[in-house]
Amino acid sequence: MTEVDARGLSCPIPVVETKKALKAHPEGVCVLVDAKVCVENVSRFASAMGYNAKATEANGEWKIEISR
Amino acid sequence: MxxxxxxxxxxxxxxxxxxxxxxxxxxxxxxxxxxxxxxxxxxxxxxxxxxxxxxxxxxxxxxxxxxxxxxxxxxxxxxxxxxxxxxxxxxxxxxxxxxxxxxxxxxxxxxxxxxxxxxxxxxxxxxxxxxxxxxxxxxxxxxxxxxxxxxxxxxxxVWSNRTALPGDAVVLTKALGVGIVNTAAKVDEAPEESVRQAQDSMTRLNRKARDIARKYRIHGATDVTGFSLSGHGSEVAAASGLTLKINTADLPVIDGALELARFGFLPEGRYANEEFLRDKVSFAENIKLEMRDLCFDPQTSGGLLLFMSPGDARSYVKEMDMDCCRIIGTTYKQGKYLMEYV
Structure with a gap:
């Protein structure tokens, strides 16, 4: 799965990066973020676009798997 | 330039x-x-x-x-x-x-x-x-x-936030959602009309809202800014010993703000506001997530939140004659929550 590294970026930029990535890879992407706010916002964007979003945390970083 | x-x-x-x-x-x-x-x-x-x-x-x-x-x-x-x-x-x-x-x-x-x-x-x-x-x-x-x-x-x-009364109508004089629209506008994702409405609202003085309100008996007042409608409403509720019951269907909203919220264009402050008020604010089960976003959305240069008798509130809103100025709820003697959204 294509990975988007949005760590170190503050919202709303990770949402825009996710939008761009999903346009190029409509089958789904994996987004890395390091703020809880970004997990919420990226997940909200994914569900609004009709995707499922599953976030897992490790050491203050999150991996959000976005898939159909 | x-x-x-x-x-x-x-x-x-x-x-x-x-x-x-x-x-x-x-x-x-x-x-x-x-x-x-x-x-x-x-x-x-x-x-x-x-x-x-x-x-x-x-x-x-x-x-x-x-x-x-x-x-x-x-x-x-x-x-x-x-x-x-x-x-x-x-x-x-x-x-x-x-x-x-x-x-x-x-x-x-x-x-x-x-x-x-x-x-x-x-x-x-x-x-x-x-x-x-x-x-x-x-x-x-x-x-x-x-x-x-x-x-x-x-x-x-002087209008205080300690003297709102049970049975008061709650009046809000500007539309909510500018925090959400500003967040989306920062990355060019907000519709032009939403940006225009948000900027008109933010640059507008609360002078008219105050001047007209001076003709009525105002029991309590504050303005809605960074701590959101929920935060500033809760401050009045706590200081006056009240619960504010807000009808979400009556909230004035910047066009497009709810849709942008649904797509995750939410400022960090929206989450901080909810976190701070977690046990103090309740939402009816049927209220959509984007409406909750609006209730916690940090406003920049937001409207006045005024407390007055329901009769005065009806006349005030009529005299203000602006779609964004509305009666959004009522107050009662403090119950379990400071704010109750229905």
């Missing part, structure tokens, strides 16, 4: 840049409170401005507010920052008299940008009938602007 986008220089903007309420209270509550017989309102009730007695039934109302830009146009930013700072005086029922500029300005911008920010503030102060008579500027990588505003009024005419 500078080609640098003002909003590209900031991480958080407008009233969304406020420190999270929980952090702020942790610090303020740990400090000693200085008191004086002449201090009528201070930190204790979290009112919009301090009130200091200067003579028999005469008080000075003072407030300060500044923040980083939420728009790219320097003149518009100056107008918004000034309207926002002046609003705290209107929320106390006063008229601003004299102001001081507060400016942080980066070396990477041309001086014309500073001039246009200050001109925006000056024009708003003029519109408010106030004078800007000084200020302070420091060099800072993140631009910030605002005003310290002073007003003089009769002590028995």
């Amino acid at each position: 500078s080609s640098i986008r003002l909003t590209s220089l900031v991480k958080t903007s407008g009233c969304a840049a406020k420190l999270p309420p929980s952090d702020l209270h942790a610090v303020i509550d740990s400090l000693p409170v200085l008191s004086s017989p002449d201090l009528v309102e201070g930190f204790e009730t979290a009112d919009d401005a301090l009130v200091w007695r200067v003579g028999e039934n005469r008080v000075c109302v003072q407030t300060v507010d500044f923040f980083p830009p939420m728009v790219d146009d320097p003149y518009t930013f100056g107008q918004i920052a000034a309207a926002n700072a002046l609003s705290d005086v209107y929320a106390m029922g006063g008229e601003p008299s004299v102001c001081l500029n507060l400016m942080c300005f980066p070396a990477c911008l041309t001086l014309d940008v500073m001039r246009r920010i200050l001109l925006g503030g000056l024009d708003k102060a003029k519109e408010a009938g106030a004078v800007i008579a000084g200020g302070h500027t420091i060099s800072d990588p993140t631009p910030k602007y605002g005003l310290c505003v002073t007003s003089f009024m009769n002590e028995d005419e």
Whole structure:
């Protein structure tokens, strides 16, 4: 799965990066973020676009798997 | 004109840049409170401005507010920052008299940008009938602007956030959602019409809302800014011993804001506000998530939140004659929550 590294970026930029990535890879992407706010916002964007979003945390970083 | 986008220089903007309420209270509550017989309102009730007695039934109302830009146009930013700072005086029922500029300005911008920010503030102060008579500027990588505003009024005419009554109607004078629209606009994702509405709203003084309200018996008042409708409503509820019951269907909303919220264009402050109010605010089960977002959305230069009898509220809203000015709920003697959204 294509990975988007949005760590170190503050919202709303990770949402825009996710939008761009999903346009190029409509089958789904994996987004890395390091703020809880970004997990919420990226997940909200994914569900609004009709995707499922599953976030897992490790050491203050999150991996959000976005898939159909 | 500078080609640098003002909003590209900031991480958080407008009233969304406020420190999270929980952090702020942790610090303020740990400090000693200085008191004086002449201090009528201070930190204790979290009112919009301090009130200091200067003579028999005469008080000075003072407030300060500044923040980083939420728009790219320097003149518009100056107008918004000034309207926002002046609003705290209107929320106390006063008229601003004299102001001081507060400016942080980066070396990477041309001086014309500073001039246009200050001109925006000056024009708003003029519109408010106030004078800007000084200020302070420091060099800072993140631009910030605002005003310290002073007003003089009769002590028995000051609107407090402690004196709203059970059975009052709750009136809001501007639409919600500017925090959400500003967040999306920062990355060019907000519809043009939403941006226009948000900027019109943010640059609009609360002067008319205050002037017309002076004709009615106002029981309590505040303005809605960074701590959101929920935060500022809760402050009045806590200080007055009330629960505010808000009808979400009646909330005025900037066009497109709910849709942008659904797509995750939410400022950090939205989450901090909810976190701080977790046990104090309740939502009916059928209320959609984007409506909750709106209720926690940090507003920049938001409207007045007024408490008055239902009859007065109906006449007031009619006289205001603006779609964004509405009766949004009612109050009752404090129950389990400070705010109840239905």
